Amino acid sequence: xxxxxxxxxxxxxxxxxxxxxxxxxxxxxxxxxxxxxxxxxxxxxxxxxxxxxxxxxxxxxxxxxxxxxxxxxxxxxxxxxxxxxxxxxxxxxxxxxxxxxxxxxxxxxxxxxxxxxxxxxxxxxxxxxxxxxxxxxxxxxxxxxxxxxxxxxxxxxxxxxxxxxxxxxxxxxxxxxxxxxxxxxxxxxxxxxxx
Numbered sequence: 699x700x701x702x703x704x705x706x707x708x709x710x711x712x713x714x715x716x717x718x719x720x721x722x723x724x725x726x727x728x729x730x731x732x733x734x735x736x737x738x739x740x741x742x743x744x745x746x747x748x749x750x751x752x753x754x755x756x757x758x759x760x761x762x763x764x765x766x767x768x769x770x771x772x773x774x775x776x777x778x779x780x781x782x783x784x785x786x787x788x789x790x791x792x793x794x795x796x797x798x799x800x801x802x803x804x805x806x807x808x809x810x811x812x813x814x815x816x817x818x819x820x821x822x823x824x825x826x827x828x829x830x831x832x833x834x835x836x837x838x839x840x841x842x843x844x845x846x847x848x849x850x851x852x853x854x855x856x857x858x859x860x861x862x863x864x865x866x867x868x869x870x871x872x873x874x875x876x877x878x879x880x881x882x883x884x885x886x887x888x889x890x891x892x893x
Contacts, residue, residue, distance in 0.1 A: 705732040706842040718857035746855045774799035779809035810828045
């Protein structure tokens with residue numbers, strides 16, 4: 699397990715709900731300057747989003763590979779629980795949307811909390827809190843390890859994602875979609891089309 703005493707000590711603390719101190723792009727620039735090529739590649743491969751088909755795995759047989767694999771597996775588990783809960787609400791089977799993953803006792807409760815939230819925004823915030831907590835758990839207590847830097851990268855991405863949530867924009871889009879639905883319903887009433 700590599701240690702990065704100086705670099706980790708220079709990073710500003712990240713707090714859930716607080717603004718990101720810099721962008722992921724800037725963070726990667728700092729990593730490129732401070733980390734070995736192997737460690738940089740590990741940090742660059744740490745992403746919140748699911749790995750796309752054909753994406754190379756994390757660097758082989760290392761603590762960083764284990765960290766990234768654990769995070770991706772947990773994210774798949776959470777996604778599966780969301781798919782199951784949504785399918786159940788629609789009275790359908792979830793099998794076509796499920797991906798291989800491990801079991802996690804917290805995932806069903808996290809999915810239910812997100813789907814039972816009063817608003818879509820509150821649901822997304824609940825999911826991001828779960829992600830943050832899981833990443834903290836994965837990081838462990840080593841503040842200067844590569845795993846701590848990987849966790850920093852993922853949590854920085856959460857802060858960036860949260861910053862993109864704009865209530866005003868979301869509400870305007872909702873009203874636009876709702877008006878279009880009402881307009882389509884009114885057209886159907888006028889033409890007698892009740893598909």
